[in-house]
Amino acid sequence: MKILTGNDLATGDVIWWSGAAWSRHVEDAADVADQGEAIARAEEGARRVTGAYVIDATQTPDGPRPAHIKDRIRALGPTVRPDLTLKPADPAAGSWVI
Amino acid sequence: MYKYDEYDQSIVDARVEEFRDQVQRRLAGQLTEDQFKPLRLMNGLYLQLHAYMLRVAVPYGTLNGRQMRLLAHIARTYDRGYGHFTTRQNIQYNWIKLADAPDILAELAKAEMHAIQTSGNCIRNISSDQFAGAAADEVTDPRPWAELLRQWSTFHPEFTYLPRKFKIAVIAADEDRAAMRLHDIGLQITRRDGILGARVFVGGGMGRTPMIAPEIRDFVPADQLLSYLEAALRVYNRYGRRDNIYKARIKILVHEIGADRYRDEVELEFAQVLTLGIDPPAAELARISAMFAPPAFDAVPSVPHELAAHDPDFAIWRTQNVSAHKQPGYAIVTVSLKPIGGIPGDASADQINVMADLAERYSHDELRVTHAQNIVLPHVREADLYAVWQALADAGLAEANLDLISDIIACPGLDYCSLANARSIPLAQKIATRFAPRQQDLGELKLKISGCINACGHHHAGHIGILGVDRKGTENYQLLLGGSGAEDVSLGKITGPGFDEDGIVDAIERVADRYVAERSEGERFLDTYRRIGMQPFKEAIYG
């Protein structure tokens, strides 16, 4: 599947296109098929996102998992600071990245 | 320390307001990202892996307690409670909100700090010897010269759009603690026949094409230094390549046309520039130098080492992390930001405040950031060392590992950096943890890790260097041996095929074991490597 990601223009947060809005959680990411570039342009124009780009991901029972480790680290947070990730209480979260 | 004059303060304040306006226009949609990106980069604001990242300049690595405290305040108020000290003697914050950036810069400006020229193709923050003003072996304090260069290079209209970024280091001792010859320009302040001047090295650097800077002039009198540098930059600005980002650094120019031709071009230009009279009058140099006058040291006796060694942990730390000071009775303390298993260069707001307190109380209100991502308290009375050590220990800052294998330089890598191929920090943590029990026995062993070819982690200059690469989407690490960023400068060589994360830690263990088996009395790892060469280590690693 193809999913769309970028950073919130104002906060810099990593965000994922859920189909109708942006979410901070990759689990919410929607398959954008071949519409990613068009959505990115429109959303950048509306100043809701910056640096948007389309990536490959696989659908899993827990939601989309980005194909590249870089985007998995973006999705979770720094692997060396579990306390600063989106899942600080989940000890298994790091293994999802690797 | 240097104090801003009215001119310094007004240009920094004006820049804050200019950037505030630019941010507002970006948030209001009057600027596109393409228009805004170069503007934010000129103010040190990057978009990194998780958020905006702000890089704050620490000119030649020197800070006072108030400035250090402000860094803690920013970490706590605008970020997530910590900062990352970098190999450029700067500090980076990883979780900045765009709308907050102008307020942060305004707070910095009040303490005579800024983020100007911490990005972009301009002359970056001038780096220097972290022991400047305290080292017994220096000819003079190099910082007045670094400050002069800061003023000269700040908003220099001709050098705002160079072919590529430009880094200058200034030292004034034979011992090179600043990796001087791995900079675009390295200056060694020296004295010849009683006259102060500089040796000038041009065209060093790391990155994908590492080079050691050749000496371009063996002596430029101090009162002509700016003219000479102006000429050196002009030749680069004119002939440096702008067609290929990978060939745009001055090292490529010097390499391609040769040091001799580059030197000749600079001499021609220098003769012209000298007629312009850009070197400051002696009074201005004296004004700057006076601000770096040595602090009022007390006449105190030296404290014999053995007397202080009543506590074994303190004794180890004193031996490892305390260096000789030029003033009898004083010492230089290096505070390690490399706790075993921790994140190299990171410090919490609380720890930053502790270091600020210690500087104010025990170090004549001075701190330094080192290119090896540690902090220095440059002027501590020997009699106060125990109290300083106890306070550091209470704050988790008393790791006794300066220049040992766990004192690792590691760039942020794939945990934070959008350019990275692989993570650096977890590797540093594994290596430090594995080798800490034997690090004293291994002795001086500088290990440096970069998460990609850009080499922010100085892997080319590591006695042991590690470079993260992307092998078909997975992290892979190349091993290099034999580099040095010191006065015995050299570039490391790749051992052979790369490793995964566990594999490279094992490979380093085999290298360490071979070193222990081969070393002669008193030999550091680097000395043994230079004596016996790569082959025995290759055999140990690959069988």
Ligand code: SF4
């Ligand atoms: S070396 Fe590469 S990965 Fe490391 S900080 Fe520099 S650009 Fe990022």
